[in-house]
Amino acid sequence: xxxxxxxxxxxxxxxxxxxxxxxxxxxxxxxxxxxxxxxxxxxxxxxxxxxxxxxxxxxxxxxxxxxxxxxxxxxxxxxxxxxxxxxxxxxxxxxxxxxxxxxxxxxxxxxxxxxxxxxxxxxxxxxxxxxxxxxxxxxxxxxxxxxxxxxxxxxxxxxxxxxxxxxxxxxxxxxxxxxx
Amino acid sequence: xxxxxxxxxxxxxxxxxxxxxxxxxxxxxxxxxxxxxxxxxxxxxxxxxxxxxxxxxxxxxxxxxxxxxxxxxxxxxxxxxxxxxxxxxxxxxxxxxxxxxxxx
Numbered sequence: 563x564x565x566x567x568x569x570x571x572x573x574x575x576x577x578x579x580x581x582x583x584x585x586x587x588x589x590x591x592x593x594x595x596x597x598x599x600x601x602x603x604x605x606x607x608x609x610x611x612x613x614x615x616x617x618x619x620x621x622x623x624x625x626x627x628x629x630x631x632x633x634x635x636x637x638x639x640x641x642x643x644x645x646x647x648x649x650x651x652x653x654x655x656x657x658x659x660x661x662x663x664x665x666x667x668x669x670x671x672x673x674x675x676x677x678x679x680x681x682x683x684x685x686x687x688x689x690x691x692x693x694x695x696x697x698x699x700x701x702x703x704x705x706x707x708x709x710x711x712x713x714x715x716x717x718x719x720x721x722x723x724x725x726x727x728x729x730x731x732x733x734x735x736x737x738x739x740x741x742x
Numbered sequence: 743x744x745x746x747x748x749x750x751x752x753x754x755x756x757x758x759x760x761x762x763x764x765x766x767x768x769x770x771x772x773x774x775x776x777x778x779x780x781x782x783x784x785x786x787x788x789x790x791x792x793x794x795x796x797x798x799x800x801x802x803x804x805x806x807x808x809x810x811x812x813x814x815x816x817x818x819x820x821x822x823x824x825x826x827x828x829x830x831x832x833x834x835x836x837x838x839x840x841x842x843x844x845x846x
Contacts, residue, residue: 566749
């Protein structure tokens, strides 16, 4: 503490330590949050085709096609420690080849400040609904669920599954026409 | 020229300056955290802390007179006449003498 510069250095390093403490208490203030919400999902058009997946094997595999409606109010999930939400729609089902299949069909990044009250109709999926085999045709229990990844400013990244899911079945016949 | 400005404080002043800087930064940190929590914006916490750092810098970095109130009292240098050259006088600074303990 004997020159101007050493005093200035001591002040700045102490401030950094205080800032680290404040950030830790910010993490503590939201550590017990549940980040839960309800989602209402519906399917509009459901088709299944049997085509070769040229990026994988040459055998024909099932390719599902669907359009969906989605309502979910995720605004209450944001707080001073929630920087953004990574929201994704998953289809789960059982097939002869695999006991549990989970396919992500759609995702969206919602940053703090953007509208998080989702109300979407007739949405197309972002990704192809490939099955690992031929397990989609006539599959009577395919469940769509909405989940989100909470990215905080300080603390742990959590994955929360929303309550509210929608089950549907694929038709028994393959479609040959090009789905619009 | 800037390097020649005196920036020293005496030891009591340094202690006071360090204590004051810690208190100011912590108080503004706590106030900032509360403001940020109420408004749910962590950026406000950081800005209030930044204001606190500026105030602490103004109060504790420059050598204000309140940090120079207790300077060390140095003894004055004593002039001594050496035995083999009586025409010149040398200034001798005598260090503070401590009583020596003899171990037996």
